[in-house]
Each structure stands twice: as structure tokens, then as C-alpha cells.
Amino acid sequence: MISYLEFEKPISSLEQRITELRSVDANHEVDVAAEIERLEAKSAELLASTYASLTPWQKTQVARHPQRPHFRDYIAHAFTDFMPLGGDRYFGEDEAIIGGFARLAGADGTSRRIMLIGHEKGHDTHSRIKHNFGMGKPEGYRKAIRLMELAGRFGLPVVTLVDTSGAFPGIEAEERGQAEAIARSTEACLALPVPMVAVIVGEGGSGGAVALASAERVLMLEHAVYSVISPEGCASILWRTAEKAADAAQAMKITAQHLKRLGVIDRIVKEPVGGAHRDGAVMARTLGKVLSEELDLLDKMDSAALIRLREERFLQIGG
Known part of the structure; x- marks a missing residue:
């Protein structure tokens, strides 16, 4: 059964x-x-016709759809041989950010070994609580750093799937150095000596998203959103009411189409008609093919060229 949104x-x-x-x-x-x-x-x-003319606020609702495919759905349909690696070697395990070795099939029938990292929101009450609604804690970002460094050591490309409303803002996260962990994770992305492709598959919220999305190639699904703050948060600051969220979403230019024109992202990945939640398996297979294409191009570049490309793409934003 499909859960219908208000505009549907x-x-x-x-x-x-x-x-x-x-x-x-x-x-x-x-x-x-x-x-x-x-x-x-x-x-x-x-x-x-409805999905061809969605407003930014409607796209936000689609990006948050409870049946939208999450990290584990992509593992099941786009990758094989996933081997999860847990813990940050400092504090503990964070279920909001999952990562490990995986294989990605290529167009020629072969497959490549990659390091796969991403946010997992969960699909029901129990799993959402377990995964903290995809809001990473410091140990999650430190785990991501550890896995990226491991990928660099073994020469494996890194793929990240970003889907979070933002990093966890609780007091315990702040006590364990949330801001420092996010900054270090962003730094680790930028310094990677191997290819890195980041995909915003749902919500890309604030530093919690940037910490896993500072890649030389940043992709977005057609109805995903990516912003420094949620529309509700922006509306609460500017208009003192979350009811202006739709106006905020329009002004913030958070959609894939806006961000592609602004140069914040590099490619839009088409979703099934009606959104990724209508056929998660097809969406995952489509994304797998796109990722393979991107990595085929990046494989031809050496470490110095990759780092230079990464630096240049972010320095040019807003230039």
C-alpha cells in the first residue's frame, strides 16, 4: 500500500x-x-503531470516520504557482498551512519570493490529509533572517517548515500564533539586519494550531509532536497512560524534542479514516475548504473588530479 501525500x-x-x-x-x-x-x-x-511540476515544498515532502528507499534498500538492490564495518574505535557504534565494503556491478558485467557509507533512517518506529532517524552522532562521523581512510589505504573508491535532516543536536553529541567530528569528516572527504561520489538520495540537511558529501562528484535524485537548514527551521527564524515552510523552501532553492543550475551538484538522477518510493528496486538499479558510469570516468584520474578537482569544485561554488 502506498502512502499518499496531501497533493496526491x-x-x-x-x-x-x-x-x-x-x-x-x-x-x-x-x-x-x-x-x-x-x-x-x-x-x-x-x-x-503532477510530478513534473512539483513545488520545492512538495519535493521536500517526497524526499521525506516514509516509503522512500533508504540505505539498506540500496544495499539490497544496487550493491552486492556488503560487509558492514562498525565502531569508531573511540566511543562506540552509531546506527545512523552505516558503512562497509561492497561490490558495484559495471556495464560490462564485471564488478568493482568499493567503500560504501551512508545514512539509514529506518522504515518503521522500531528501526527509526534504532537508527536515530538518520541523524548521525560524533561516533558515526568518526566511523566514516575511519572507513574513508581505510578505503584510501586499499585504493578503493568511496560512495556515500546521504539522507539526513541533519546531525543529531542532542547534548550528549555536543559533549562528544559533534562539530569537530563533522569538520574532520569533511576534511577526510576532501583529502581522499581515491575517487569519491556522493549522492543525495533523500534529505541532505546541513553539516550532517556535507560531512559525507564533500566529493568531486555530487549527485542528487530527481526529487531529493539539499540545504543548510530545513524549510521549517528557516521559516521559524525568518517569519517566527514554521507555517511559512513552503515559502522558505521556494526561497532557499533546495531542489536538485535549482542546485544543478547553481553548480552545487553535478548530476540529477531520474526517479521512477511518481517518486522513488513507488519502485525502490528500479530506483536502486538506476542509481547503481549511474554510479558505475561516474566511477568509470574517475578511475582514469590519479590522486593529485582527484584532490585538485575536489578542491576546485567547492571553491567555484558562488564564484
Whole structure:
């Protein structure tokens, strides 16, 4: 069952009607095949037109959709032989940020070994609490640093999947050096001697996202968002009310389309019609192919060229 967002109500009504007619058709009470076909065509057209003209606030809602594929979904459909590596060797394990060795298939039928790191939000109440809603703590970012250094030592490309509303703001995180851990993680990204590709797959929120996204190639899914603060947070600061979140989202230019024009990201990865949550498996396979293409290009560059490319892309933003 798909959870429908507020702006999807007309689509929901049509698809519910189609389901009811299929039930009638299955009972052989009356031939409604022609009507089902007509409604399916109308529903598909409405779905495509709706998602072709989403506002920044609507894209934010899609990026946060509870059924949107998360890190573990991509592991299942885009990568193989995932071997998780836990702990930061200082404090403990952080379930909000997961990482380890994995294999990524190439277009020629071969596969390459990579270091895969990303945020995991969880898919139900229990798993969301376990993964802290994808909000990393200092130990999570220090684990990411450890894994990136390991990748550099073994000459493995790094792929990161970013999906967080931001780093965890709790007092215990601050006590353990949250800001320093984020800064060190960003520094580790920029200094990597191996190729790095970062993908914003859902929400890319503040330093919690940048700490895993300071790569020479930054990609975004079509309906993902990436910003220094959430629209609600921005609205609360500027207008003293979160009800202005839609206005804030419009002003902040947080969508993939805006950020591509501004040079903040390098490539937009197309989602299935209706968003990644409508077919997570297809989305994951599409992303796998795109990542393979990106790494094929970066593999031809030496360490010095990669670091220089990384530095230049960030220095040019806003220039």
C-alpha cells in the first residue's frame, strides 16, 4: 500500500477507484476492463503531470516520504557482498551512519570493490529509533572517517548515500564533539586519494550531509532536497512560524534542479514516475548504473588530479 501525500489526493482517488473496479472484474460481476484501462491511462497521465511540476515544498515532502528507499534498500538492490564495518574505535557504534565494503556491478558485467557509507533512517518506529532517524552522532562521523581512510589505504573508491535532516543536536553529541567530528569528516572527504561520489538520495540537511558529501562528484535524485537548514527551521527564524515552510523552501532553492543550475551538484538522477518510493528496486538499479558510469570516468584520474578537482569544485561554488 502506498502512502499518499496531501497533493496526491486526486491520484489517490483514481487509484482507489481502479482497485475497486478490479475487485468487481475479478468476481466476474460485469465487464469493466475498458473502464479500468481508461482510468489507468488517466491516473498515469495525472501522476506524470503532477510530478513534473512539483513545488520545492512538495519535493521536500517526497524526499521525506516514509516509503522512500533508504540505505539498506540500496544495499539490497544496487550493491552486492556488503560487509558492514562498525565502531569508531573511540566511543562506540552509531546506527545512523552505516558503512562497509561492497561490490558495484559495471556495464560490462564485471564488478568493482568499493567503500560504501551512508545514512539509514529506518522504515518503521522500531528501526527509526534504532537508527536515530538518520541523524548521525560524533561516533558515526568518526566511523566514516575511519572507513574513508581505510578505503584510501586499499585504493578503493568511496560512495556515500546521504539522507539526513541533519546531525543529531542532542547534548550528549555536543559533549562528544559533534562539530569537530563533522569538520574532520569533511576534511577526510576532501583529502581522499581515491575517487569519491556522493549522492543525495533523500534529505541532505546541513553539516550532517556535507560531512559525507564533500566529493568531486555530487549527485542528487530527481526529487531529493539539499540545504543548510530545513524549510521549517528557516521559516521559524525568518517569519517566527514554521507555517511559512513552503515559502522558505521556494526561497532557499533546495531542489536538485535549482542546485544543478547553481553548480552545487553535478548530476540529477531520474526517479521512477511518481517518486522513488513507488519502485525502490528500479530506483536502486538506476542509481547503481549511474554510479558505475561516474566511477568509470574517475578511475582514469590519479590522486593529485582527484584532490585538485575536489578542491576546485567547492571553491567555484558562488564564484
